[in-house]
Amino acid sequence: MISESESAYLPQPAELVEVIDETPTIKTLVIAPQESLAFKAGQFVQLTLPGLGEAPFTPSSSPLNPERIAMTILRTGAVTDRFHDCKPGQTLGLRGPFGKGYPIDELKGKEVLVVGGGVGLAPLRALILALLADLDPVKRLSIKYGSRCMEELLYRREHQTWSQQNKVDLACTIDHPQRGWSGKTGVVTTLLKGLDIDRGNSYVFVCGPGVMLKFATFTLIDEGFRPDQIYLSMNRRMSCGMGLCGRCNIGPYYLCKDGPDINYALIQDYPDVF
Amino acid sequence: MATYYVDDAGIEKLLRGQRGKSTFAPVKTARLAWVDPVNGETDLADLGEPRSAQSPKGLFLPAAESVGRYGRSTAAATAARADTAVVLGIRACGLRALKYLDQVMLAGDFQDAEYRARREGMLLISCDCVDCTDSCFCTLVGGRPYATDGYEVNLTPLEHGCVAEAATERGQEFLETAGIQRTPAGKDQLAERDRIRAEMTDRLKRQNERFAFVSDDQTQPGLPNEGDAAWQEFAADCVECGACTNICPTCHCFYLYDQILGAEAFERVRTWDSCLLSTYHRMAGGANLKLSARPRLYSRLANRVLHKFTYSPQQYGLLGCVGCGRCVDACLGAIDIREVVGKLQRSSQTTPAGGREASA
Numbered sequence: 001m002i003s004e005s006e007s008a009y010l011p012q013p014a015e016l017v018e019v020i021d022e023t024p025t026i027k028t029l030v031i032a033p034q035e036s037l038a039f040k041a042g043q044f045v046q047l048t049l050p051g052l053g054e055a056p057f058t059p060s061s062s063p064l065n066p067e068r069i070a071m072t073i074l075r076t077g078a079v080t081d082r083f084h085d086c087k088p089g090q091t092l093g094l095r096g097p098f099g100k101g102y103p104i105d106e107l108k109g110k111e112v113l114v115v116g117g118g119v120g121l122a123p124l125r126a127l128i129l130a131l132l133a134d135l136d137p138v139k140r141l142s143i144k145y146g147s148r149c150m151e152e153l154l155y156r157r158e159h160q161t162w163s164q165q166n167k168v169d170l171a172c173t174i175d176h177p178q179r180g181w182s183g184k185t186g187v188v189t190t191l192l193k194g195l196d197i198d199r200g201n202s203y204v205f206v207c208g209p210g211v212m213l214k215f216a217t218f219t220l221i222d223e224g225f226r227p228d229q230i231y232l233s234m235n236r237r238m239s240c241g242m243g244l245c246g247r248c249n250i251g252p253y254y255l256c257k258d259g260p261d262i263n264y265a266l267i268q269d270y271p272d273v274f
Numbered sequence: 275m276a277t278y279y280v281d282d283a284g285i286e287k288l289l290r291g292q293r294g295k296s297t298f299a300p301v302k303t304a305r306l307a308w309v310d311p312v313n314g315e316t317d318l319a320d321l322g323e324p325r326s327a328q329s330p331k332g333l334f335l336p337a338a339e340s341v342g343r344y345g346r347s348t349a350a351a352t353a354a355r356a357d358t359a360v361v362l363g364i365r366a367c368g369l370r371a372l373k374y375l376d377q378v379m380l381a382g383d384f385q386d387a388e389y390r391a392r393r394e395g396m397l398l399i400s401c402d403c404v405d406c407t408d409s410c411f412c413t414l415v416g417g418r419p420y421a422t423d424g425y426e427v428n429l430t431p432l433e434h435g436c437v438a439e440a441a442t443e444r445g446q447e448f449l450e451t452a453g454i455q456r457t458p459a460g461k462d463q464l465a466e467r468d469r470i471r472a473e474m475t476d477r478l479k480r481q482n483e484r485f486a487f488v489s490d491d492q493t494q495p496g497l498p499n500e501g502d503a504a505w506q507e508f509a510a511d512c513v514e515c516g517a518c519t520n521i522c523p524t525c526h527c528f529y530l531y532d533q534i535l536g537a538e539a540f541e542r543v544r545t546w547d548s549c550l551l552s553t554y555h556r557m558a559g560g561a562n563l564k565l566s567a568r569p570r571l572y573s574r575l576a577n578r579v580l581h582k583f584t585y586s587p588q589q590y591g592l593l594g595c596v597g598c599g600r601c602v603d604a605c606l607g608a609i610d611i612r613e614v615v616g617k618l619q620r621s622s623q624t625t626p627a628g629g630r631e632a633s634a
Binding site (some may be wrong): 007008009010011015048050051052053054074093106223236239240243244245246247248249251255269270271272 | 389530573589
């Protein structure tokens with residue numbers, strides 16, 4: 001939380017300590033904030049490039065380590081280009097955390113299905129790491145992940161560690177067949193059909209591009225999940241982070257304050273959700 | 275607290291004579307401003323004129339302001355300033371707008387320090403409306419042309435002089451130190467106040483009879499959702515200028531941007547923004563991502579109206595429209611929000627109790 005004497009709109013200095021090349025288009029920036037910034041998995045922060053402005057990212061690192069916070073960023077436009085050009089040692093700014101975070105307390109005794117598309121696996125990694133730290137409360141953790149191609153599969157070096165855990169299974173797919181790939185092909189929704197997951201005792205967490213969120217949601221509904229079992233990572237252009245500046249609303253909900261991962265039952269009746 | 279009668283000379287002194295104390299009061303309607311008459315302003319509006327053309331919002335949330343500096347030479351983070359000033363002539367709709375902004379800026383988990391400092395620093399002297407514009411419609415949204423709370427002192431202009439009611443210690447002190455003649459308000463003066471209030475309320479109800487809707491903080495007109503093509507009829511006249519949101523006393527959406535002051539020294543600035551503009555909803559992203567959350571103009575227009583009449587009651591337990599009618603006057607496309615709501619309403623609905631809780 002930001003100290004009261006300072007404006008809630010100002011970032012605290014944070015040193016960029018490491019830049020990890022994840023895929024040809026994705027890098028992870030590891031940041032050490034001056035004051036440790038405690039966050040819950042799924043909460044987001046505003047990352048400032050001094051003088052240029054800020055952009056919202058949900059940390060991809062474990063909330064158990066608030067001293068070093070990782071942001072996994074896809075190069076997709078003017079702002080993310082700048083973040084990709086950052087070098088270790090540089091001072092960035094950090095503000096937050098904002099939002100509700102994943103409802104981890106509600107996952108006791110549940111089967112947890114995590115569905116990621118592309119760089120959408122980033123915020124879900126914080127959830128996965130939080131759950132892996134203590135798997136006792138959950139019944140099972142099932143991860144379904146889709147990417148455009150083999151080279152773009154995110155955190156590939158960690159997949160084996162995750163899936164070796166008791167109670168955890170992981171399945172990946174890439175959009176099109178590729179030389180050297182013997183796994184599944186097709187978009188991630190293909191992994192969601194005929195799941196052996198207890199429909200009455202599970203939660204699903206989905207993050208990915210808009211079109212993926214849309215079709216993953218529709219597939220899950222077709223597969224018998226209820227809207228209130230589905231949490232979607234609805235990242236619009238959050239700015240203030242506190243429900244004041246107005247730009248991230250879906251109906252009466254501000255995604256910065258009531259999300260960014262929001263229960264689909266709350267927003268399903270509003271147009272332009274996807 | 276006490277209720278007084280103050281004569282015309284006393285009112286004149288209240289408006290212009292507060293030496294050493296900033297006093298913001300509306301000027302003649304042709305000019306869109308609230309000014310400090312201590313600086314020799316001569317064009318002040320008479321208190322008997324309708325509500326000011328410009329809303330008082332800017333006194334509490336300036337169109338642009340620094341929210342602080344960061345980087346190297348920032349030892350002195352800009353502390354929120356708490357200048358004391360008097361806002362004289364704010365109307366019931368203006369006070370209601372402040373009550374709404376208080377909910378938005380101060381009642382949540384985070385508080386806006388700049389807004390709080392201004393809000394606490396300003397002494398509010400409200401004034402009943404004894405005249406209205408054609409676009410005024412407070413009575414359609416559960417309001418009245420006179421205030422019942424939220425002020426330090428309230429004035430009711432009578433045919434001669436006015437009734438001044440101090441509602442707080444601070445208001446009482448203001449009247450006592452203003453150097454004006456005052457006597458306890460008499461029965462006749464209070465009766466005249468009641469008569470004027472009743473007449474103005476009737477007049478407003480009559481002039482808005484043709485708009486077939488009634489709403490208040492608890493009951494809202496049922497409007498189609500923002501994807502409904504019914505909004506298109508009105509969006510056809512919208513030129514996306516943002517005048518309605520700028521002039522609205524409750525529209526509070528803003529944009530944050532950073533600027534470079536010098537080597538390693540930066541400043542963050544907040545400016546008003548408008549949800550009618552396509553850039554407001556712009557999102558990051560490339561392939562597979564849409565670039566705007568609301569690419570259609572009619573959805574943006576609908577989102578603004580729905581925020582006032584549907585979402586705000588759910589978020590804050592308050593209607594987001596106070597019926598000042600300034601957006602009706604300001605709209606380049608002559609869109610009248612009364613017509614929009616009146617035509618599109620399908621039923622009325624009651625807000626579930628709980629306000630903010632609804633989004634928890």
